[in-house]
Amino acid sequence: MATSIDMSLDNTFENPGRRAPLVLGGMNYGEVTDNVAHIWEMDRPPRTWYIVFSIAVVLLGILGACLFHLIMKGTGVWGNNNPVYWGFPIVNFVFWVGIGHAGTLISAILFLFRQNWRTSINRAAEAMTIFAVICAGLFPGVHIGRLWVFYWLFPVPTEHLAMWPNFRSPLLWDVFAVGTYATVSLLFWYMGMVPDIATFRDRTKSKVGKIVYSLLSLGWTGSARAWHRYEMAYTILAALATPLVLSVHTIVSFDFAVSQLPGWHATIFPPYFVAGAIFSGFAMVVTLMVPCRSLFKLEKLITIRHLENMNKIIMATGLMVGTAYGIEFFIAWYGGVSVEGFAFWNRAFGNYWWAYWIMVSCNVFIPQLFWIKWFRTNLVAMVIVCIFVNIGMWFERFVIVMSLSRDFLPSSWAMFRATEIDILMLIGSFGLFFTLFTLFCRYLPVIAISEVKNVIPHDHSHDHEDGSHGEAAAH
Amino acid sequence: MAHSHKPEKKKSKGPSSKLVSLVAQFDDPDSLVSACDRARREGYRKMDAYSPFPVHGIDDAIGIRRTRLPFFVLAIALCGCTFAWVLQYYVNSTDESPLFPGYKFFISGKPLGVAGIPANIPVMFELTVLSSAFAAFFGMWILNNLPRFANPLHRISRFRRATNDRFFLELNADDEKFNENRSRQQLEEWGATAIEECHLDTTDHAIPKGFKMAGVVLMFALLLPPALIYRAAGMPYPNPRLHVVPDMDWQDKFKTQTVGPNFSSDPLNPSYLFEDPQAMRRPVDNTIAREDYGMQFDEEFVNGFHGEAPSPETGGAGPNAAAAQDEVPAQPQVVEADWLKEFPSQVNVDVETIARGQQRFEIYCTPCHGYDGNGNGLVNERAVALNANGLAQWTTAKSLHDPAVKSQPVGRIFDTITHGRATMGPYKDQIPVKDRWAIVMYVRALQETGLAPPAAALPPSETAVEPK
Secondary structure, X not given: OHHHOOOOOOOOOOOOOOOOOOOOOOOOHHHHHHHHHHHHHOOOOOHHHHHHHHHHHHHHHHHHHHHHHHHHHOHHHOOOOOOOOOOHHHHHHHHXXXXXXXXXXXXXXXXXXXXXXXXXXXHHHHHHHHHHHHHHHHHHHHHOOOHHHHHHHOOOOOXXXXXXXXXXXXXXXXXXXXXXXXXXXHHHHHHHHHHHHHHHHHHOOOHHHHHHHHHHHOOOOOEHHHHHHHHHHHHHHHHHHHHHHHHHHHHHHHHHHOOOOOOOOOOOHHHHHHHXXXXXXXXXXXXXXXXXXXXXXXXXXXXXXHHHHHHHHHHHHHHHHHHHHHHHHHHHHHHOOHHHHHHHXXXXXXXXXXXXXXXXXXXXXXXXXXXXXXXXXXXXHHHHHHHHHHHHHHHHHHHHHHHHHOOOOHHHOOOOOOOHHHHHHHHHHHHHHHHHHHHHHHHOOOOOHHHHHHHOOHHHHOOOHHHHHHXXXXX | OHXXXXXXXXXXXXXXXXXXXXXXXEOOHHHXXXXXXXHHHOOOOOEEEEOOOOOOOHHHHXXXXXXXXXXXXXXXXHHHHHHHHHHHHHHHHOOOOOOOOOOOOOOOOOOOHHHHHHHHHHHHHHHHHHHHHHHHHHHHHHHOOOXXXXXXXXXXXXXXXXXOOOEEEEEEOOOOOOOHHHHHHHHHHOOOOEEEEEEEEOOOOOOOHHHHHHHHHHHHHHXXXXXXXXXXXXXXXXXXXXXXXXXOOOOOOOOOOOEOOEOOOOOOOOOEOOOOOEOOOOOOOOXXXXXXXXXXXXXXXXXXXXXXXXXXXXXXXXXXXXXXXXOOOOOOOOOOOEEOOOOOOOOOOOHHHHHHHHHHHHHHOHHHHOXXXXXXXXXXXXXXXXXXOOOOOOOOOOOOOOHHHHOOOHHHHHHHHHHOOOOOOOOOOOOOHHHHHHHHHHHHHHHHHOOOOOHHHOOOOOOOOOOO
């Protein structure tokens, strides 16, 4: 019966009388394991994987070369100037940190809200979080100039110098926020993965795989006592990650909002940044998941309904971001400060007007297409919209940072010009991200196998009757 | 069904092994839960269930007590929060401390100490979350006795499906109720689809002696680097330290008092950026210090004389004037200005001004004229010594207690400071007008009180002193 399942099966129906199935094709426990583990167990990954991986590695090489050049020459190779002291590095930093937020939102907040549809996408989204935070950390990391004294970022005791970081600076809060975020995300991701790595360990026929997966799975057996403590720890981590994910982008926004610059000094920044982060992060998850599910044949696990749910969140957060853009202008007008008013007029019609309108079109206008169900459920259409969202969110940070180009003193106004190194490093950071993500897809469980098994109706493991009912309801 | 697996059991039985437990397989979570429930009702206590995902209701069926993990996490979280605040208080709000020096960091007008807590909240929050996440993560593994790589269960090939699609109940052999045959029967009764024996290999696998020895040697070898570092700490070393990272110890730059940028590669024909080869630039002529702005119209106050300016011979000692034997009393004055005899009205004659004058005097004047004004400053003494060897040309610094100086009106002394005399350079660029008057006042005070030290303490080269 399972063989006759139509893969384009639609589980996006809304029927109050019946829950839409989260896993299609009436898969049983073993089939779920097979479906996920086959990615690692196949002799060779699909050719597309090799193509994506090689392109990503080339871009990573470019990033490495740029970093070498940067370290040898100094930060002057960037276009950062006076008055635009923060150019591409901060734009890329905020962009990548924002991308990461969707992963934690899916894994922690949706877990606490008992949104079971998260189980198919949370693993990949969490992996995306970690890789995005790595890309993000790179930029402020190399921006410090003298990389070899990076440890001055932390309160490291010195014997003779009373030299400490300034704990009242948002930039230091950033170090702690992003550091904590990266660490907690890594712990959360790894802990969630241990039972699935144990699955890989128990199935693999490769000798190296056996050793590596045995070490990584820490001798997990799936004992009921272990599961009990594991679930408790998972809930605690989710409860910790929930305020954490809100705090990280809040503190990132403090980098701007705590300074006394027109266009930056606004109390709306924290919520507006968090909404924007989730917006861009979900767009990235959709962009990654759509090709991933086709490439590795995960359509039964990552269903159209999952993607549609994410697209709805994208639309909701996109509306929040759009509202924030409007409110910013309202505050500038209502505040009655002429410099503030100028800063916003300048954003929309000044020297970087084109960036502003790219931002507004990509973030506010284009996501409105998701009101139409066809756009929410068509794979190609949703990926295109999501790529636009990511372009728009990069430009949002660019627009905010470029407020610096026209500050209080007209005599100090200057345009920012990105250098080749700036642009190559931005492209190279995508190389880093996709290298890590393609490796993750191939060697680690892309889907939280044990969690998906938990949301399959128990009957499914024996007969497919319930599944066929679901299909009937869908038609 | 269980009997069909006996050959496998025999195979796994090593030369000396001990039965640890019986492991029964179930095909779905519900039969596992009901089997656990029945086992518990039969009086089994030492048992565990294994499943590919957390099975609901299993905790009650086996009798698992609620874990203490949350309390552990809470305790660590409170420690993390406290630590974060103490850390920030300690390094940014205190000056001294027993271990490492703190640093009172005043910035952006934000208050220190307890009042500064709002600015400390973000880091407190982050460290609370970080420490509790570590506590939850590591606490969970520790309570679960993981990592544990040598588990006899992993030797049972059927058990591999415990992480895939099968469910297992394990009855431990050291349970009071355990009896191999009876327990096996019960498991079959409860619906087990297969039963395995779990054996612990008790063969002696002692570590060979050679490895132990090597281990001991390695342990001692590991102690060497810290021991060497401990020995090296604080030990004087004749060679300069190794600069792995230059850390701006050496920079290409032009310092004040050095020769400026030279664009010519020909050493005989240097080409400097500026007309004079110095790296340092002087202010443009007639530059007025910001705090002196507006005073330039107050001529007496700025110049120290009434009316016409003195002739160039008396005022202004450029570098070229150094060669001239410029003894003030001996020099014929072409036009002597009408020097101020009293301090101008802009200067308050009081203790505060004298104190200010003393402070400025000790910065600018003492290197040559000495703290007491006798002319026994360190620079002067060194120059006089070099002079004696013919290595320098130096006009001895004047003693301010010299009658010729004492008789000068205040305006004249002011002018000397402003424009210099003989080898003494002009100080108008360094010292603001008001401070120059304060110095004059202090010089007057020195002269009035005649603070000349006993003659014995004076260097022999000083002859101009006339003790009062």
